[in-house]
Amino acid sequence: MAGILIYSDKDKLARELLTVAGLIADARGWEVKAACINNARQCQLLSAAGARVYQIENPAVLPADAANVAVALKEACGKLDCSIVLLSSDRRGRELAGRLAQVLGAGCLTDISAVKVEGEQIHCQRNALGGATVATQYIDGEKQVLAIVPRAFAPAPDRDGGSIDELQVEVPPSRIKLLEFQAKDSSSANIEEAPVLVVAGQGLNSQEDLAAVESLAQKLGGELACSKPLATDKKWLPEDRVIGLSGKKCQPDLAVLLGISGQVQFTVGIRDARVIVAVNSDENAYIHQMADYSMVADLHQIVKELNDALA
Amino acid sequence: MNVVVAMKQIPDLQQIRIRNRQPVLEDIPWTMGAIDKNALEAAVQIKEAQGGKVVLLSAGNEELEDTAKEALAAGADEALLIIDDKLDEMGSAEIAKILAAAIQRIEKIDLIIFGEGSGDNYSGQVGSRVAEILGLPQVGYASAIEVQGESLRVSRSLEDGKELVEIGLPAVITVISGINEPRIASVTQILKAGKKPKEILDLSDLALDLGEICPVKTESNLAPESDRKRVAVKSVDELVAALKGENLIGR
Secondary structure (H helix, E strand, O other), rough: OOOOEEOOOOHHHHHHHHHHHHHHHHOEEEOEEEEEHHHHHHHHHHHHHHOOEEEEOOOOOOOOOHHHHHHHHHHHHHOOOOOEEEOOOHHHHHHHHHHHHHHHEEEEEEEOOOOEOOOOOOEEEEEEEHHHHEEEEEEEOOOEEEEEOOOOOOOOOOOOOOEEEEOOOOOOOOOOEEEEEEOOHHHHHHHHOOOEEEEEEOOOOOOHHHHHHHHHHOOOOOOEOOHHHHHOOOOOOOOHHHHHHOEOOOOOOOEEEOOOOOOOHOOOOOOOOEEEEEEOOOOOOHHHHHEEEEEEEOOHHHHHHHHHHHO | EEEEEEEEEEEHHHHOOEEEOEEEOOOOOEEEOOOHHHHHHHHHHHHHOOEEEEEEEEEEEEOOHHEEEEHHOOOOOOEEEEHEEEEEEEEHHHHHHHHHHHHOOOOOOOOOEEEEOOOOOOOOHHHHEEEEEEEEEEEEEEEEEEEOOOEEEEEEEEEEEEEEEEEEEOOEEEEEEHOOOOOOOOHHHHHHOOOOOEEEEHHHHHOOOOOOOOEEEEEEEOOOOOOOOOOEEEOHHHHHHHHHHHHOOOO
């Protein structure tokens, strides 16, 4: 029996991959197998969710070295008779996806936000043209590497039937030396989980004005976020608050967009919000067209009035 | 140090219009992907510090010769361009084989730099695939690159932290946009760009073996449907009332 293999170095994302793998495996009468690399805790978590887990313990397989992880997973695919591999489409997963696909001679899609099995084909949705469109695509062939956007699927619940077996893989010595890993401190923003986002764009006059915007975010019970130029060009906010194609894709209940013009590379990260409010002094700004409530006004004045009204 | 920068020619995304949910691509000018410009800047900075040259590598349709000028003006020393209108229809797997075959024609390459993802498709596969085809180590999502003799120290930015790694040369690196601010070419540089050396190949010039490829097929490609209320709000009081009505404040 052929199979589908999942792998992510992140425990939570691996549980999400199990959900997607289940959809595909059920349609084909396949088994879901999971590779865990140097991560005994993840073996337990995935086995508790009903997966057949293969534990790889080999210090030469470093998550930092996509080339060696790809070699390890290729061996796992061969030994476990798997033709489809699901990865998480976070940065590590996306880097690995291309390398693994090349090693396997597989087709590859990344940043997949929805999956539907249609007969022999696995139809995947992903953004295209910088987010202006959503494409439905599939890989024409047996060997497939599919990388799934974090949080697009719920983590798999606990289920019986899981198991853990050891799997030996041989990899060449790593050509990457990990010198240091500095974890983000836990106080850093998690804009993807926030129920409300107040998002500043290039209409903001100065870095000093951020304080009032942040205060508004707090009053609304949310987080401060920004468009890409505010972080990468102006350096007013850290990269982990950027919304957009190469930033984060968020689905808050409420998004308040301040001084944002509405280029697709930005809107692709926020268009799934339940309610969108846009404030922009330019009445022709595209953002007004994708808002539920829009105000043609100076954002600084509106932020001040909102802060007063919500005090 | 000789550095290859791979850049992708894409339609100018800010000029794409949507008609009946279909993207309209006729008469849209072509440009280089935004993050690719950061890759070029990173390469030029390394060359300025270490000596050597920067080779621009790109594959695309007949507009490419023109599009490549902006990269030559912004600091690339020479260009290797693969021009063929069939390239627009090709996926990441095919393009990676083409770029790798072209890189193998260049003598003594120490480093190959890509942007972390293209401006249009943002799939992020090609850099990793090229690294595998050429048998090179890779580090993705670089936020800083420091040359130390025959190796690099690369800081990479991940969702959960920052990593510092050492990687031997030759190697493939992909960069994030935060790594630098691309320079804007001066008028003199733009004028000189046309005179920089260029080698132009078509697909038949490359000894290509596309081999086993499971191609990506596109069923549909449509703008998402939007059903926003689009209520024009005149005052903050009105906005607060509306948000209360949505049960979004005063919960």
